[in-house]
Structures are given as structure tokens and as C-alpha cells.
Amino acid sequence: MMSYVTKSPWIIHYDGSSCNGCDIEVLACLTPMYDVERFGIINTGNPKHADIFLLTGSVNEQNIPVIKQIYEQMPEPKVVVAIGICATSGGIFAECYNVQGGSDKVVPVDVYVPGCAARPEAIIDGVVKGLGVLAEKRAAMVKK
């Protein structure tokens, strides 16, 4: 059975300790140039409405509870996409005393989109990869 979850993925975007490079690229996806609303993607800003969690920047001590809370408030099925090398592994900040590493240290990440900064094409590609995972999770939900 086809799942509608892949036709209308709403995203929430959270900036960990990003330098804003990846954030600007995420927002660029919404502009007329890339226009992700073509695929039904909406930047909701509300975890309770969202299906896909876009994380940018490395994880530090202070934003661990925030990331956890956003993740827990999202209704199933949900997917986490780590945008940029910092969210993937901590990047050049990995050695910092306050940095835990990539976002997978806090929440289960489904798709990694490396890059510094990740290009809008790569971000869209990552989200589309995430749709496949989303459909699988929905199918698992139906089985239960």
C-alpha cells in the first residue's frame, strides 16, 4: 500500500551549534530557486506537526535536552536527517571540550548529509532518502 507520508513530508529544522552555513542552505531550499514545496515539503517549526527532523551543527552539552525534547514531541513515523559534516560527526569542532560529537550521540539519525556547508541539492537528496525510511517506518507501524 502506498503511504501518503512520502507525499507530504513536513520538516522541523533545529540549529545545534552550527555556524549558520548549513542553516542558510536549508532555508535556500524553500526559496523560489529550489522550491521544495513542489514535493509538498513545508518548514513547520512545530515538532508536533513535523515528519522530518533536520539537524544542523554539532551537539553540545546545552542543546542535548532540546534536541531530545523536539525528537520526543514528534509523532511517529518520524525521520532524523543530519545536515552538514558537524551534525554528521562533529566536524572540525569534534575535539572541543563542550562538543559531544555528531547528532547521532543524542537521537537516532536515519540519513547523513555531509558537506561544509551541505549544498541545497544534497539536502533535498537527503530528505528524499529520508522519505524511503519514512515509508518503511510507516509500514512497520501498520504491521503493529
Place this chain on the structure above:
Amino acid sequence: MDRLTYIIVAVAAYLILAPLAGGLLAGVDRRITARMQGRVGPPILQPFYDVFKLFEKEGITVNKVQDFYIQCFLIFIVITGCFFFAGGDLLLIIFTLTLASIFLIVAAFSSNSPYAQIGAERELLQMMAYEPMVLITAIGFYLVYGTFNISDVVAGGGPAIVYLPGIFIGFVYILTIKLRKSPFDLSMSHHGHQELVKGLTTEFSGKTLALIEIAHWYENIFLMGFVYLFFAWSAPWSPILAVLICCIIYFLEIFIDNNEARVKWQLAINTSWIAAATLGFVNMLVLYFIVF
């Protein structure tokens, strides 16, 4: 018996066709909006995909009563539309519409989220803004046709717009609030998903949010019916003209939505009341002099 058959057919048609037409209207709306912003925009059927997806999501509620209030909101919006298209009483229709809106506000207030509460307050302020003009519209129809019954209004001698031009403009003015279009989209905007203007829906997710969306479709079709009422009379070609004007008015609302910056709630209330007091009231005065 003939009248009863008509009522059953009208109610059944509204129940089935209104969400289809309302969803399509929302899809076309999003497409035209995107084009006005220099984007391609989503597929026309996107609002349906969104609602089907929301039904597939896990149900999360913050308290036990929230879902019940939202279900009441949907039911009373549907009842409003049924009364309207069955040719019922205009005053009763306005009363049920208000009741439906109150359920939505209570649902938002029932959570302790500050975003939802501010959203609910803004929704209340919007109701205060548009209610006077809605009442004046009903009174205007009574002054012209001597009845609040919609079936008698539609069967009347000429189109109401001839007698109610001021009231019509005033009604279109507050229609911007009801259709949740900028500059008056303060509580449940179609845009600004990350902003406080989406505050009313903060605590609703999944199926509950889907019900709100479906209620919005039903409500939009009912409101377009109100516009239709101004241009409908006994002539056989009047429905075509009226539907055409409904489309033009909706396009105008999309145009305003994309060209106007959002205003503060004070300005929304003040200008709506000024529109009611000038356009609506003056129109009523003129009618008094003509009729008596």
C-alpha cells in the same frame, strides 16, 4: 414533499462535495500563491495528500478533552453549511458558525501551551472583528427580502447586490479574516508556519489537525456560498454568474494575501468595525429610506 427532497439532496451534496471542492480550492490557492511568489508550487491535490498523511500519523494529545472539542468544531461547521445550503434561517446559521468557532477556541485554550493560548486569544479578537459585519449582512438581507430564510432570498425578485452593494464590500472585507488571509491572518495563517500566527494549531497533531483542515474546507465553501447569495436570484443563468463572481472574489483574496503585510490585531478590529459602521450601516440607512 418536494421541499423535503430538495433539503435531503442539498445536504447530501454539501456533505460529499464541499470537502472535495474545498480541498481543490486550497490546492489551487497554494499553486496560485506559489506562482505569485515566483515558485512552481505543490501539486493541485497537495491538500488531500497532507490530510491523508495526518490521518496516518500517531495520535498525540495533551489532554482528554481536546479531541472532543475539535470534533465538535468540525460537526458544527458542517451543520452550519447544511443549514445554509438547505435554505435555512440566516440568523441560525450565523449562530451555529459562532458556536463552531467557540469550540475551536476552547480546544486551543484547553492546553497550557502559551502559543496555543495566544493563538486562541487572537482568534477571539478576530471573531470580535468580524461578527458585527456578519450580523449587519443578515439584517441587510432581511431589509431587502423581508425574511431571514435563504430559500426565499434566492427565489427573490432581483440579485441582492443591487440593494446591498455597501454591505457586500464590507462582507468581502471581513471575508479576509474568515478565509485566514493576510493582512488579517493572526491566529491560523496559511503561511508563517514557524511563527506565532500559527499559534492556534500548536498543540494539535495528526488526526486532530486533519479534522481542523477538513473543517476549514467546509467553512470556505460555506463562505463562498455567502458570496453566491448576493448574486443569486430567480433568473436561470444567475447561478453561473454567481459562481463566476465567487471565483473572482477568491482570486482577489489570494491577491491581497500575497500583497499585504500582516497588521496588528488593533488595526484588524478597528478597520473591520469602521467598515461595518460605514459601508454596512450607511447601506442599511439607504435601504430604510427606499423601503419606507
